[in-house]
Amino acid sequence: MQLRRYVLTRRPACVLLLAALLVTGCTAQPVAGTPRAAAFNATDIAWIQLMIPMDERARLLTDLAPARAGDPALARFAQRAADRQEAELTLLRRLLARSAAPDTRPHEGHDMPGMVSADTVRRAGALSGEEFDRVFAAALRAHLTQSLLLCAGERASGGAGEARELAGELEKAGSEQLALLDAARSGKS
Numbered sequence: 595m596q597l598r599r600y601v602l603t604r605r606p607a608c609v610l611l612l613a614a615l616l617v618t619g620c621t622a623q624p625v626a627g628t629p630r631a632a633a634f635n636a637t638d639i640a641w642i643q644l645m646i647p648m649d650e651r652a653r654l655l656t657d658l659a660p661a662r663a664g665d666p667a668l669a670r671f672a673q674r675a676a677d678r679q680e681a682e683l684t685l686l687r688r689l690l691a692r693s694a695a696p697d698t699r700p701h702e703g704h705d706m707p708g709m710v711s712a713d714t715v716r717r718a719g720a721l722s723g724e725e726f727d728r729v730f731a732a733a734l735r736a737h738l739t740q741s742l743l744l745c746a747g748e749r750a751s752g753g754a755g756e757a758r759e760l761a762g763e764l765e766k767a768g769s770e771q772l773a774l775l776d777a778a779r780s781g782k783s
Contacts, residue, residue, distance in 0.1 A: 631694035635753030639695045641744060641761065646686050647701045648744075649679045651710040652737045655718055659730060664723035668730065671778040675734065675771060682767075685760055693754070708740020731779050735772065742768045 656679060659672030690697060705711040710733050718729045741764065748761035 631692070633754040634693040634695065634757065635751075637748060637751040638754045638757040639693055641748040641752065641757065642686055642690045642693065643695070643698070644701050644744060645741070645764070646683065646690070647699065647704075648709050648737060648741060649683050649686070651715070652734065653679045653683070654715045655710045655730060655733055658715070658718050658726070662718065662722045662726040663730065664727050665778065667778040668727050671774055672730070674774070678767060678771065682764060689757060689760060692756070708737050708744075710734075710737055727779075731775060734775060738768050738772045738775070742772075
């Protein structure tokens with residue numbers, strides 16, 4: 595009888611405890627912030643997935659400059675640009691991983707505004723001196739100009755704060771690079 599009374603009095607207590615745990619466990623818990631992957635919208639992903647191949651293609655061109663540039667100022671600029679592109683690629687790849695988006699390379703093989711084409715790289719690889727300098731400067735100017743537009747679009751429409759912040763940094767660096775390219779081409783660097 596005592597055992598029966600113990601079980602009967604404990605059962606409601608256990609049911610109440612279980613119900614409290616279930617209700618507490620199922621309610622929204624406060625979080626420190628939005629999960630990283632959920633913060634990235636389609637604009638963020640498209641921007642990252644486009645900027646990576648754009649910088650990779652530009653790197654192919656800047657890698658040619660030390661051996662082919664006729665103007666030493668342009669060769670120095672190309673080295674700084676290559677270093678910047680490599681740093682950008684590292685940041686963009688890291689951001690792509692944080693976004694949890696696949697690295698599907700949707701822009702692979704596309705020749706679009708600002709994307710240094712495979713043909714331009716081949717042509718530049720066959721040139722040297724002033725001819726190389728002209729092709730290099732025109733292609734890199736187009737790359738930087740388009741990058742600025744893409745970064746502005748990301749800053750305006752991106753969802754993830756860290757992507758918008760990086761776009762702002764790349765936009766600032768791209769503007770500086772354009773000014774340096776102009777200075778190198780005018781012989782002031």
